[in-house]
Amino acid sequence: MSKKTAGSEIERLIALLARLPGLGHRSARKAALTLLKRRVDLLQPLAAALNEAAAKIVECPNCGNIDTVSPCTICQDPRRDATLIVVVEEIGDLWALERAGVVNSLYHVLGGHLSPLDGVGPEQLNLAKLIERAVPPVKEVLLALNSTVEGQSTAHYVTEQLQGHGVAVTRLAQGVPMGGELDYLDEGTLAAAIKSRRPI
Amino acid sequence: MSKKTAGSEIERLIALLARLPGLGHRSARKAALTLLKRRVDLLQPLAAALNEAAAKIVECPNCGNIDTVSPCTICQDPRRDATLIVVVEEIGDLWALERAGVVNSLYHVLGGHLSPLDGVGPEQLNLAKLIERAVPPVKEVLLALNSTVEGQSTAHYVTEQLQGHGVAVTRLAQGVPMGGELDYLDEGTLAAAIKSRRPI
Numbered sequence: 069m070s071k072k073t074a075g076s077e078i079e080r081l082i083a084l085l086a087r088l089p090g091l092g093h094r095s096a097r098k099a100a101l102t103l104l105k106r107r108v109d110l111l112q113p114l115a116a117a118l119n120e121a122a123a124k125i126v127e128c129p130n131c132g133n134i135d136t137v138s139p140c141t142i143c144q145d146p147r148r149d150a151t152l153i154v155v156v157e158e159i160g161d162l163w164a165l166e167r168a169g170v171v172n173s174l175y176h177v178l179g180g181h182l183s184p185l186d187g188v189g190p191e192q193l194n195l196a197k198l199i200e201r202a203v204p205p206v207k208e209v210l211l212a213l214n215s216t217v218e219g220q221s222t223a224h225y226v227t228e229q230l231q232g233h234g235v236a237v238t239r240l241a242q243g244v245p246m247g248g249e250l251d252y253l254d255e256g257t258l259a260a261a262i263k264s265r266r267p268i
Numbered sequence: 269m270s271k272k273t274a275g276s277e278i279e280r281l282i283a284l285l286a287r288l289p290g291l292g293h294r295s296a297r298k299a300a301l302t303l304l305k306r307r308v309d310l311l312q313p314l315a316a317a318l319n320e321a322a323a324k325i326v327e328c329p330n331c332g333n334i335d336t337v338s339p340c341t342i343c344q345d346p347r348r349d350a351t352l353i354v355v356v357e358e359i360g361d362l363w364a365l366e367r368a369g370v371v372n373s374l375y376h377v378l379g380g381h382l383s384p385l386d387g388v389g390p391e392q393l394n395l396a397k398l399i400e401r402a403v404p405p406v407k408e409v410l411l412a413l414n415s416t417v418e419g420q421s422t423a424h425y426v427t428e429q430l431q432g433h434g435v436a437v438t439r440l441a442q443g444v445p446m447g448g449e450l451d452y453l454d455e456g457t458l459a460a461a462i463k464s465r466r467p468i
Contacts, residue, residue, distance in 0.1 A: 075336035077324050081317045087310055088291075088299040095290035100321075101359055102289050104334055107322050110287055115318035117281045118303065122311050124277050125304055134304055136275035159301055 078104075130201070132177030132194045134159055142175060149173050151207040155198060155226065157181050157214055165212065173210070176201065181218040182225055190225065199229055208236045215242060278304075330401070332377030332394045334359060342375060349373050351407040355398065355426065357381050357414055365412065373410070376401065381418040382425055390425065399429055408436045415442060 078100060086096035103111040127133070128140035135141055142148060152173035156162050162175050178193045202209055209230055213219035227237045242260035244253065253261075278300060286296035303311040327333070328340035335341055342348060352373035356362050362375050378393045402409055409430055413419035427437045442460035444453065453461075 075325065077317070077321050077336060078334070081314075081321050084310065084314045084317050085288075088285075089302050090295035090298060091288075091290055097360060097363065098290060099288040103318065104321060104325055110284065111318055111322050114281075114284045115315050115322070117277070117284050118311055118315035118318070121277050121281050121300075121304060122307055122315065125275065134278070136277060160297060163297065 130197070131175050132159070132179055132197075133162060133175060147172070150205050152210060153198070153201060153206055153208070154210045154212050156212050157219060157222070161212065161214075171210075174206075176209075178213075178222070178226075181213065181216075181222040183218055190229075193222075195226065195229065198226070199233070202230055202233045202235045204234075206235055208238060211237065211239045213239075215240075330397070331375050332359070332379055332397075333362060333375060347372070350405050352410060353398070353401060353406055353408070354410045354412050356412050357419060357422070361412065361414075371410075374406075376409075378413075378422070378426075381413065381416075381422040383418055390429075393422075395426065395429065398426070399433070402430055402433045402435045404434075406435055408438060410438045410440070412440050415440075 081103070082093070082096045082100045085091055085099050086093045088096075091099060103114070124136045125134050126136070126138050128135060128138060128143055130139045130143045133140040133142060137144070149172050152171070153176050154162075154165065154171055154173045155176045155178060156165070157178050157180055159177055162177060165171055165175075176194070176198045178195065178198070180188055180193060182188060182190065182193070198209075209226075211223040211226060213223045223239055230237050241264065242257070243264055244250070244257065244261045248257075250258065281303070282293070282296045282300045285291055285299050286293045288296075291299060303314070324336045325334050326336070326338050328335060328338060328343055330339045330343045333340040333342060337344070349372050352371070353376050354362075354365065354371055354373045355376045355378060356365070357378050357380055359377055362377060365371055365375075376394070376398045378395065378398070380388055380393060382388055382390065382393070398409075409426075411423045411426060413423045423439055430437050441464065442457070443464055444450070444457065444461045448457075450458065
């Protein structure tokens with residue numbers, strides 16, 4: 069946007085919106101215009117929600133989840149199976165598993181994956197705390213990391229670190245996704261699906 | 269996101285972000301997590317920028333542009349060619365023309381296009397003010413509306429309204445866009461380009 073057409077306030081708003089994932093500069097401009105058109109029902113509530121989130125939401129010192137209580141609701145929940153910790157890369161992965169409602173475990177958020185080229189080593193991840201938590205009553209640590217090179221090498225490293233701690237270390241099954249059409253799957257997925265084939 | 273995993277503050281933030289154009293529910297979740305991870309350098313500045321924009325940015329009563337001054341910087345600029353008003357549908361279109369820097373005119377933002385099915389008639393557009401402005405020194409009104417059915421029927425309506433006002437009403441040329449490959453252009457564009465062909 070030209071300096072001539074609008075104040076630095078709009079430019080600043082657009083520049084900040086453009087830093088959100090999923091919004092480029094063009095969609096940030098559209099978003100800013102939408103916000104300015106809908107001040108009462110969108111802009112002001114969003115500003116309030118941001119301030120409230122900044123004030124109330126804290127990271128769980130135990131598992132790395134975010135919540136308004138500390139430790140987080142999941143860590144405090146006595147109905148959770150405290151013998152199983154599911155390790156994920158990001159909080160979004162934890163949310164995905166909770167939405168699916170397929171496991172009633174505790175979690176541990178690493179905060180990313182090992183990526184030496186980006187300067188992410190073991191110290192940059194929430195890893196020491198995981199080792200500390202891997203004691204009774206915990207019996208199993210399930211590494212629900214992304215099925216990417218980085219995710220899998222992180223899983224390898226975490227597995228090594230947990231050896232000798234007396235906990236079983238497991239990983240997610242690999243294979244054909246539900247609704248997946250063979251013709252569209254990559255070779256790696258097909259190879260894993262065949263290698264891990266099961267009797268019907 | 270499950271009720272179990274995070275407070276209503278996060279859910280509310282995600283719901284508001286999801287109402288921005290270009291952000292679905294999934295990308296709104298990612299944006300919320302990014303904001304919560306980067307509180308100092310992103311969340312807090314964004315909240316401040318929203319509040320500042322809400323407080324300072326006003327719609328120009330003359331042309332419908334937004335700015336921190338009223339009338340807007342463009343309407344106040346004595347170096348602008350005050351004989352030409354370029355009419356656009358949205359403020360984003362005005363910004364696009366200003367970025368391109370191809371015209372040094374005044375503008376008029378209609379705020380949309382006629383769309384009877386959506387309840388948008390002439391009264392819902394910033395049209396009466398345009399008729400009012402179409403007096404000397406204005407000599408020409410250029411309708412830079414979208415080349416869509418709605419944009420063109422709006423142009424037709426505006427042209428009718430401006431008849432007898434002593435101003436020339438023009439529209440943008442239609443044809444092959446710069447860098448456009450004929451093989452990828454639609455029939456309408458090709459037909460317009462041939463109809464308006466020019467000697468070399």
